[in-house]
Amino acid sequence: MIIIKAGGSAITKKSVDFTPNMEVISRLAQEIKEAGRVSILVHGAGSYGHPIAKKYSLGKGYFDEYQLKGFSETRASVSELDSIVLKSLMQNGLTPVKIGTFSNFITSNGRIVEFHKEPLLRAIELGLLPVLTGDLVFDRTRVFSILSGDQIVSYLSKLLKPSRVIFGTDVDGIYTGDPKKENVKLIESITEENINEVFKFAKDTGDASGGMEGKLSEILPIFDMGIEIDVINLTKKGNLAETLRGNVKGTIIKKKNLSK
Numbered sequence: 001m002i003i004i005k006a007g008g009s010a011i012t013k014k015s016v017d018f019t020p021n022m023e024v025i026s027r028l029a030q031e032i033k034e035a036g037r038v039s040i041l042v043h044g045a046g047s048y049g050h051p052i053a054k055k056y057s058l059g060k061g062y063f064d065e066y067q068l069k070g071f072s073e074t075r076a077s078v079s080e081l082d083s084i085v086l087k088s089l090m091q092n093g094l095t096p097v098k099i100g101t102f103s104n105f106i107t108s109n110g111r112i113v114e115f116h117k118e119p120l121l122r123a124i125e126l127g128l129l130p131v132l133t134g135d136l137v138f139d140r141t142r143v144f145s146i147l148s149g150d151q152i153v154s155y156l157s158k159l160l161k162p163s164r165v166i167f168g169t170d171v172d173g174i175y176t177g178d179p180k181k182e183n184v185k186l187i188e189s190i191t192e193e194n195i196n197e198v199f200k201f202a203k204d205t206g207d208a209s210g211g212m213e214g215k216l217s218e219i220l221p222i223f224d225m226g227i228e229i230d231v232i233n234l235t236k237k238g239n240l241a242e243t244l245r246g247n248v249k250g251t252i253i254k255k256k257n258l259s260k
Contacts, residue, residue, distance in 0.1 A: 001039040001124075001162040002244070004032070005153045008046025008134070009170040010234035011085070017051045018077060020084050024235050028168070029092040032129075035244040039124060040156060041089075041096070042132045044149045048081040049074055049134065053146060061142025071136060071144060075102060078135050086131060097128045101135035105147055108140040112147065112155050120156075132156075154218040157227060165222055166243055167215065168234030173251030174216075176201050191256040195223065219253060229253040 006028055013019040032038045053059060056070025082098060089096040099120050106114035123130045134149035150167075157165055177184035190198055202213035219229050232239045232250035239249045 001160060002037055003040045003042065003153055003156060003160075003162045003165045004038055004240075005149055005165070005167045006041065006043040006085075006234060007167065007169045008044025008049070008149070010046075010168055011043055012046030012048060012081065014047055014170075017047050018080075019047060020081060021235070022084075022088075025085055025088045026092075027237060028234065028240065029088045029094065031238075031241040031244070032089070033092045033094055034241060037244060038129065039162065040120075040130050040132070040160075041085075042149045042153050042156070043082075043085055043134075045078045045081060045134050048077045049146075052077060053136075058136060058144070059146050061139060062144055074136055078133060082131070082133050085133075089129065089131070095128050096131045097123050099123065099130045099132050101132055101147060101152065102137055105137045105152070106140065107137055107142075107145050107147055109142065110139065110145045110147075112151060113140065115155065115159075117159065148214070148218070150215050150218040154221050157222045157225065161225065162227060164228045164230065166240070167219070167229065167231045168240060169231065170233065170235050172233045172236075172249075173231045174198060174202075174253075187251055190251060190253040193256065195220075195253075223253055223255065226255050 011021055011025050013021050052070050052074045056067045058067060058070055058074060086096050086098060104116045105112055120130050132152055135147060136144055137147045139145040153165060171179040172186055174187050174190065175184045176187060187198060199216055202216055222229055230243050230248045230250060230252055232243050234240060242249050
């Protein structure tokens with residue numbers, strides 16, 4: 001089983017609100033179809049979710065009635081992106097099925113505490129491609145919270161124990177600093193020997209590789225289970241296809257004492 005996380009920074013245009021990157025979405029669907037080995041796809045919300053969530057401070061949870069308009073707008077916008085992704089997958093001969101994040105997850109203080117897993121398990125058993133997305137969900141302490149695609153991937157990895165997890169972003173992998181700046185290097189391999197150092201890079205830069213500090217915190221539990229995690233640039237043609245074949249074009253995160 002392979003789980004793919006398609007980052008919102010890759011499948012949407014960050015500089016233009018509510019705009020999909022159709023080239024990346026179409027290629028993602030094509031390469032998943034060609035590989036025929038992907039079991040679950042999780043995608044981020046990108047420019048469909050973040051602008052409204054920021055405007056209404058939805059990440060802080062519920063504190064004022066005016067946020068409810070933003071809650072509704074965000075959910076509708078994320079659903080729109082989800083429909084675009086599903087349509088592209090179907091156009092490429094796949095049989096995707098939406099597993100609703102809002103209806104199936106409950107959080108407490110922003111962390112998953114409840115997941116209705118039967119729809120997902122039945123979809124996998126039937127041979128469908130489950131598709132999930134980062135979204136707003138109800139929260140037992142904050143009323144609602146933003147549940148990221150990265151946290152969903154981490155949770156599902158603990159539940160299903162896939163052979164590999166692939167994170168597709170808009171940069172080439174994990175770096176020694178912010179990849180949008182000069183004088184940083186791509187880290188091709190992360191093991192138990194250097195993972196703490198990598199966390200320090202991410203913390204010191206504040207945003208090493210498009211929010212990589214937060215991503216690494218969700219990756220760590222997957223790493224601890226001995227599962228291989230690959231971080232690649234989804235915006236580059238063929239990167240996902242090559243990675244699915246075992247020729248990783250990016251950063252490999254894996255315990256050293258495990259066989260390749």
